[in-house]
Amino acid sequence: MIELAVTCSRCDARAVHGVGAVLLDRDALEGADDEAAWTRAVYVPVSLACPSCGALDAHRVEPASGRALVVDGEHVREGRAALSDGTPIYTPSEGLARLAAHADAHPDDPQGWRALGNFALRAGRADEALAAWRRGAELDGELECALNVAVDAVAREDASAPALLCRALERVVFGQPGRRSLQSAHLAELVRRSRAPLALALDGEPVDVARVRDWSGLGERLARARQVRASPR
Numbered sequence: 001m002i003e004l005a006v007t008c009s010r011c012d013a014r015a016v017h018g019v020g021a022v023l024l025d026r027d028a029l030e031g032a033d034d035e036a037a038w039t040r041a042v043y044v045p046v047s048l049a050c051p052s053c054g055a056l057d058a059h060r061v062e063p064a065s066g067r068a069l070v071v072d073g074e075h076v077r078e079g080r081a082a083l084s085d086g087t088p089i090y091t092p093s094e095g096l097a098r099l100a101a102h103a104d105a106h107p108d109d110p111q112g113w114r115a116l117g118n119f120a121l122r123a124g125r126a127d128e129a130l131a132a133w134r135r136g137a138e139l140d141g142e143l144e145c146a147l148n149v150a151v152d153a154v155a156r157e158d159a160s161a162p163a164l165l166c167r168a169l170e171r172v173v174f175g176q177p178g179r180r181s182l183q184s185a186h187l188a189e190l191v192r193r194s195r196a197p198l199a200l201a202l203d204g205e206p207v208d209v210a211r212v213r214d215w216s217g218l219g220e221r222l223a224r225a226r227q228v229r230a231s232p233r
């Protein structure tokens with residue numbers, strides 16, 4: 001854990017956050033050693049909330065705290081934070097806002113919702129991640145968002161879990177080569193964990209889920225199936 005001392009830009013409260021990782025952009029210091037320079041140079045991949053007013057990612061980094069950072073390639077790495085298209089960002093909130101604007105402008109492109117959800121999760125903002133994946137999962141044939149939504153519902157033992165799991169199972173056929181076997185294994189594990197009674201058929205052949213003992217074998221069958229039918233019982 002790295003201890004990062006910051007001052008809230010909204011309410012001026014001082015706080016020390018324990019953070020797991022930092023990206024340090026020495027070029028952004030431009031020879032300066034003041035609060036503005038360190039605030040530009042230090043990127044924390046997880047959103048920080050002010051303990052006094054709750055403001056997210058609205059902080060200035062204390063120069064002494066910045067100077068104390070030691071690049072070890074693990075917790076502190078050197079580099080400039082940027083989105084996958086190269087757009088530089090200074091806080092996770094900024095990245096989220098840009099990705100959300102892109103997804104809203106192209107609502108029928110699942111890649112936008114996927115990217116938004118995955119980024120939000122890495123920023124520690126699980127609710128926003130789920131909201132994005134739910135939007136993506138509404139699109140026909142979108143597996144990854146549907147899988148993430150099902151993972152959440154199964155973990156919470158939500159009443160919607162069986163139906164969401166079945167939707168994801170039927171979409172396994174849209175899994176991209178190279179990802180499908182992992183996604184299939186994940187789905188088989190979800191079926192095991194949910195213990196929901198499902199009617200499942202792979203290429204027309206019924207699978208008695210209650211009698212399955214070889215769950216990795218079920219994953220391999222899901223990875224090969226050309227057609228999957230699944231419905232809650």
Ligand SMILES: [Zn+2]
Binds near residue numbers: 011012050054055
């Ligand atoms: Zn504050």
